[in-house]
Amino acid sequence: xxxxxxxxxxxxxxxxxxxxxxxxxxxxxxxxxxxxxxxxxxxxxxxxxxxxxxxxxxxxxxxxxxxxxxxxxxxxxxxxxxxxxxxxxxxxxxxxxxxxxxxxxxxxxxxxxxxxxxxxxxxxxxxxxxxxxxxxxxxxxxxxxxxxxxxxxxxxxxxxxxxxxxxxxxxxxxxxxxxxxxxxxxxxxxxxxxxxxxxxxxxxxxxxxxxxxxxxxxxxxxxxxxxxxxxxxxxxxxxxxxxxxxxxxxxxxxxxxxxxxxxxxxxxx
Numbered sequence: 269x270x271x272x273x274x275x276x277x278x279x280x281x282x283x284x285x286x287x288x289x290x291x292x293x294x295x296x297x298x299x300x301x302x303x304x305x306x307x308x309x310x311x312x313x314x315x316x317x318x319x320x321x322x323x324x325x326x327x328x329x330x331x332x333x334x335x336x337x338x339x340x341x342x343x344x345x346x347x348x349x350x351x352x353x354x355x356x357x358x359x360x361x362x363x364x365x366x367x368x369x370x371x372x373x374x375x376x377x378x379x380x381x382x383x384x385x386x387x388x389x390x391x392x393x394x395x396x397x398x399x400x401x402x403x404x405x406x407x408x409x410x411x412x413x414x415x416x417x418x419x420x421x422x423x424x425x426x427x428x429x430x431x432x433x434x435x436x437x438x439x440x441x442x443x444x445x446x447x448x449x450x451x452x453x454x455x456x457x458x459x460x461x462x463x464x465x466x467x468x469x470x471x472x473x474x475x476x477x478x479x480x481x482x483x484x485x486x487x488x489x490x491x492x493x494x495x496x497x498x499x500x501x502x503x504x505x506x507x508x509x510x511x512x513x514x515x516x517x518x519x520x521x522x523x524x525x526x527x528x529x530x531x532x533x534x535x536x537x
Contacts, residue, residue, distance in 0.1 A: 288379040294386075298371060301390055302364070304397065319404035319440035323411045326443070326488050335490075338408055339415055341483040349423060355480045356420045360427045363447050366473065370454045374461060380509035381461040385453065391502040392449055396495070400441035407442040409485035416485040445487040449495035451477035456499075460508050 345352040367389070374382035399405075409418040420426030428439055455470040481487040 288375065289383065291375075294375065297386065297390075298368070301386075301393060304393065316404075316406075316440060319406040320411070322403055323406035323408070323442075326405065326490050327408070327411065327414065330489055338482050338485065338488065341479055342416055342419070342485060345419065345483040346417070352419050352423050352483075353425075355484055356423060356425055358476065358480045359420070359447070359484050359486060360425050362477070363450065366454055367450045370457060374457065378461045381457065384506060384508045385457045385461075388457075388499070388502045388506050389450065389453055391506060392453070392495075392498050393446065395498055395502075396444050396446055396449065399443050399494075403443060404440045405442040405488075405491075406440055407486050408488055410439065414485075419484045420486075442487055443491045444495035444498060445481055445491035446495060447481050447487070448474060448477055448492040449499050452496060452499055456503065 345355050371382065371386060371389075374385055408414055408416050409420075418426075420428065451474040455472075455474050458470045459467045478492050481492065482489060
């Protein structure tokens with residue numbers, strides 16, 4: 269029986285063997301995704317009457333479905349100026365940077381998962397641009413008779429100006445909520461791409477985002493539900509990369525084998 273030490277080869281393998289896409293091309297693709305998101309919704313303007321009518325329909329449908337009142341979430345935020353200011357800040361500053369940071373991390377650490385996530389986000393964003401043309405929707409903060417306040421305008425910070433002079437966004441494109449859809453994809457992507465026992469905590473991001481978009485009266489519950497459904501369809505069609513035998517072996521090796529563990533060759537012969 270001969271004893272010798274063999275290195276754990278799985279430890280030397282990169283976390284993701286997929287060739288990383290060209291950086292310049294990816295920068296252009298991601299920048300184009302964000303640009304389409306902004307400009308596409310801006311093009312679907314001029315349907316104010318339809319947007320208000322649809323808002324009443326959504327509000328009534330939510331009551332028929334016995335969904336919680338958006339007022340309950342906003343009332344919780346309005347218990348103190350600090351909490352509502354934090355919610356407005358979260359709405360205004362987290363959406364784009366968090367999604368961009370997510371894509372950058374995947375690009376550097378998990379190239380295969382980056383390609384998958386970028387395709388899913390592109391599919392959801394493209395599909396979401398259709399609804400403002402076919403179903404323009406006034407956000408609850410602009411709908412009379414709901415009892416909801418425009419917390420961004422009252423307490424700040426606000427990302428929107430008066431609709432008549434706001435040439436940077438379409439405020440009548442509340443459905444679906446890409447704030448929620450993108451946040452949910454960030455959580456799903458990080459849960460799929462990592463193996464930490466704490467990775468499920470990433471679900472706090474879409475949960476907080478949901479409470480923020482509803483509590484600040486920027487979206488209805490149904491806006492988030494539709495965004496989640498669209499993401500679910502995209503995930504069903506665009507599958508994440510499979511774990512390779514090397515990756516599985518590396519994970520198992522980290523639990524059971526170290527480079528100094530002796531491997532007995534010929535044992536039992």
